[in-house]
Amino acid sequence: MSSESVEPDPEVETRRLANESLRQDDPTGWFERLYSAASDGAAVVPWDRGxxxxxxxxxIESAAPAGEGRRALVVGAGTGWDAELVADQGFSTTAFDISPTAIETARHNHPDSKVEYEVADLLNPPADWQRAFDLVVEIYTVQALPIALQPEATKRVSEFVAAGGTLVVIAAARDDNTPDNAIEGPPWPLTRAAIEAFTTPDLHLIDLDRSPSPNDPTLYRWRAEYLRD
Ligand SMILES: C[S@@+](CC[C@H](N)C(=O)[O-])C[C@H]1O[C@@H](n2cnc3c(N)ncnc32)[C@H](O)[C@@H]1O
Structure with a gap:
């Protein structure tokens, strides 16, 4: 028998922490536990791309948004890589996450950052963020929440967008024919209807791409762009 220790699969460990949290009716508690274990070297955050x-x-390359004098918000920002790219376009950028350790790690990863990193809950955000941002970026946060919480999370994301502002949503895609109870999340990928749910009478879906994941071409991702009147 080999005496080599077997590294735990990060996806398996993530799912274990998530399931434990979900069983305790605490659908977001596992994020802090995962980031905290990762900062101690005891886990790997599977979505942290560096x-x-x-x-x-x-x-960003094709839209070339001009950020000078404008505000951006990055939702569920994790360790900050997307927020840094947004800030590099000149936006005065706020990035938030529910996990204090994720925010601490973001600050540590980007010591010269201009981004304001904050701990906040998408489901209970600061009131003065409503309609306050010219660019809102949401990547993989709504899908990380159980399906029952997604409508509220989606509504909150939309509410951040100021008049004339843009929302960009990137999410794993789910076939509309796959029923909710067939999904063993996290994540709980978004149907086309869930992507359309970010719209409001004055927030319009102006561009939608569905592309295969480079890591697994059987999985698809949405990139949706919305514009508020
Ligand atoms: C799957 S990760 C994606 C992180 C990052 N957006 C990315 O693409 O790398 C989901 C992120 O959302 C955060 N999150 C989950 N629920 C949240 C909530 N209610 N409010 C704020 N952040 C939340 C998690 O801590 C985690 O960093």
Missing amino acids: AAHPLLTSW
Whole structure:
């Protein structure tokens, strides 16, 4: 028998922490436990790419948003790579996460950052963030919440967008025919209807891409862009 220790699979460990939290009716508590274990070297955050999301990078390259004098908000910002890219475009950028250790790690990763990193809960955000941001970026946060919480989370994300502002949502895609109870999250990928749920009478879906994941071409991701009147 080999005496080599077997590294735990980060996806398996993440799911274990998530399931434990969900069983205790605490759907967000596992994020802090995971980031905290990762900062002690006892776990790996599976979505931490050490770089901005490629679909955000390509959106920035093609849309070339001018950030000077404008405000941006990055939702569920994790360790800050997407927020740094947004701030590099000149936006005065706030990035938030429910996990204090994620925010601490973001500050540590980007010591010269201009981003304001804050601990906040998407489901109970500061009132003065309503309609306050010219660019809002949401990547993989809504899908990390159980389906029952997604409508509230989606509404909160939409509410951050100021008049004339843009929302960019990147999410794993789910077929509309796959029923909710067939999904063993996290994550709980978003259907096209869930992507459309970010719209309001004055927040319009203006662009929608569905592309295969480079890591697994059987999985698809949405990148949706919305514009508020
Ligand atoms: C799957 S991760 C994605 C992180 C980052 N957006 C990315 O793409 O790398 C989901 C993130 O949302 C955060 N999160 C989950 N629920 C949240 C909530 N209610 N409010 C704020 N952040 C939340 C988690 O701590 C985690 O960092």
